[in-house]
Amino acid sequence: MRRICLKKHTFPNEGFLFKKQKSTHKMKNAINKVRNIGISAHIDSGKTTLTERILFFTKRIHAIHDVKGKDGIGATMDSMDLEKERGITIASAATYCEWLDHEINIIDTPGHVDFTIEVERSLRVLDGAILVLCAVGGVQSQSITVDQQMKRYKVPCIAFVNKCDRSGANPFRVVDQLKKKLGHHAIPLQMPIGLEAAHQGVVDLVSMKAVYFDGANGEEVRIENIPQDLLQEAVQKREELIDAASMFSDELTEAVLEEHEVTEKMIISAVRTGTLTRQITPVFMGSAYKNKGVQPLLDGVTGLLPCPYDVENEALDMDNGETPVILSGELEKPFVALAFKLEEGQYGQLTYIRVYQGSLSKGDTIVNTRNGKKIKVGRVVRMHADQMEDIKTIPAGYIGALFGIDCASGDTFVSPDLNLTMTSMFVPDPVISLAIIPKDNTSQINMSKALNRFSKEDPTFRTYVDDETKETIIQGMGELHLEVYVERMHREYTADITTGQPRVAYRETITRKAEFDYTHKKQTGGAGQYGRVAGYMEPINGADFVFENKIVGGNIPTQFIASCEKGFRQSIVKGPKMEFPVTGIKVVINDGASHSVDSSEMAFMAAARGAFREGYLKAGPVIHEPIMKVAVETPSEFQGAVMGLLNQRRGIIVGSQDEGPLCVVEAQVPLAEMFGFSTVLRSSTQGKAQFTMELGSYKQVPKSIAEELAKKAEKEKKGK
């Protein structure tokens, strides 16, 4: 039995000589043996398949069901019908498993960029992650997005180069891309034994042994000597590994310099130190689908990724002007937890929480910091995809779920004597909207229920009723995002609804400085209304609206300044040009007049609205539209066709990247032109190309398009 001594704690690690798994389901409270990890990657890199294998090898499930398997059961983590049907993971289900005495909580994260908020939220609560990469596709566009998110939340990660059995697999090219494209200091801890159809197993460069995976499902790990033909390369790669690892351990450096024996313990300990500080990304390889390389990866998770103790988490103290407070993770301290995900189950709302400090037991009273509401905890459970297990306590460092608690995702729960909030999460603004119309009254009721739940679950999904058309509008991060929610309304809530055309979230803004001087005057019997507001407006960068009061001498009495601001704020909700929200505008008032009897808050609000209209039309108003960063990955032979498609859509092609058999075309395309792109792309590339897109920036709409929009808006107005 080998023991690997790590920086802070001692982790028993059996290497590849597996011990029989214990099937105890109690939380053991040994925090150094807990790993909260996420599995993130590009679409179709095999995240869900890998999770499925991990659950199988850790004996959480007893049979393997593939994502698009013939048995029709689908992967365990894809619990929604829709996910199984489309072969994509939408909501991140949380589950846990045990490996070599360690408890691993896994959040399966969706790969499609439309669901990025889910990925971001999971990363917020994770301590480490596995970055899954395809041995053929390498570092793809989504991997870059995910990597940026990991950087933002400083999540240490290990990489798994999957699909080594596929034709065209080249794991070392992927390692190279990790270095070049993502700037990781990627260090392989393994090398493959055979590639493509001949892929048999891996060479472990730490122990210098060949590892094979036998049995029907690769559950029998066979350790052999390294085949002669690979030995020389393995020795060289091990040297490279030691060279990189020695940066993080004096002991290892000394051993190398003085030519002492370099032990496995030394290497692992050094690699772990580098991994925790994100200075090294250890790379594992294999093929989850062919059940190769999963067990060593699990060893890597337990041996190299941090336990909750290694990660410093901060909360903001609401009583002390939001000063950051470090959460200690001790069980005896008051309780602090973050609700990172909500799910509506058969028995009510299920709230996933990550406990950062203290512990939560059945019967405890906790407070929701956002609204100060006290909550008595009824049931505490642990989730395994869509099945659950009652537990007594969730200690610090763990992920669990609560039942029947009314809250929104992102809420912080604390002990009654605390007033802390976890740092707020970054939530992007929606870029697309869709009108939905229920067929009948029952559908209307069901739709409302669904919308209520979805908007609580997903902060990027928003809904409102249009004042004028009385239509319900849903907003989200992309076509697929909204499509999935509409589909879920049909399936889960049997809401019979029809949808309108998707609409782009256009914005209005001004292009030059303009002055205004407006007097609002009404004298129709009784007290009149009087207010004069003068000043100027100008474009600004980096803010939606700024109001500045430069009035001197009380030309507008102080008590009416707030009304002026309110009047301007009312005006920017719907711009005078095309009724889109106005952004990037600074309003300065520097003069005005009032009347001792006739001036009122109402009068100044009306005066500000009038002043806004007056100034706005002189300030060169323009329409801005969301421009998406689009990356299309296609076999090289379709590169020309793909560029043609993007070009037709008012796209600016930034460049093309040749990656051997595949090629990535990067472009900036207006969102308005991207509707239905997936269908067109599929038909022009025999279904072999895929694309991702995310919001890049807002840019001015070309004149011809702006005119078209204006005509359309007028037509709609007449129709009302």
Next chain:
Amino acid sequence: MLKKELILQNPLRFIGEETQDILSEGGFGAVLARAGVGKTALLVQLALHTLLKGKYVLHISLDDPVNKISLWYKEVFRHLTQSYDTKNTNKLWEDLLPHRFIMTFKVEGFSVPKLEERLTDLKEQNIFSPQMVLIDGFHFNESARTSLSDFKRLAKTHSLHVWFSVKTHRHEKTGPGGMPSPLLDVSDLFDIVIQLRPEGKKIHVMTLKGGPADSDRPALFLDPATMLVKNNT
């Protein structure tokens, strides 16, 4: 206005004739330097000045991904326009973008026929038709002459000005006229050869071949902070 000012301020004009392009159609230029001295920075400046004249530039990189090249352009442009109003520079940047196209290849996957195929495709579909091509990271090895001759033909057919970056090494010997070894056998194909030579804290911009002699023009330097070419110390 901004465009005009930037064109007038361009110190690179001292290398070529005042208003003419430095290279003729089908002509080859090379920027030589050791690793990390500023080859890409100089190429990007050449490209930006061509873009400012409303021409189209194809940037081919055999080392770096598209994002990194874009970043180079953004940085150099930011330095060039530092003293101007951001509103105007933002607008100018947006105007320049559609004139630039970045292509990256793996060194081993790059060949002249492949490039020609891509180029024809872009031209036929009316997507992009470059007048200037930059090739960053081309390997000047023994077989380079054949590829370069093919390139010359391609450049003439498509009326292109082509600039190459050439990596030199400290240990390599130089030939007549100080021509570093990677270019020795193929220097006849090049109309202009510029070398970046670090001396102390300065990086000198020297012309080894073509253009006016160094003594006939103001001395040019690469500012190590911004990597911009300057004609004063």
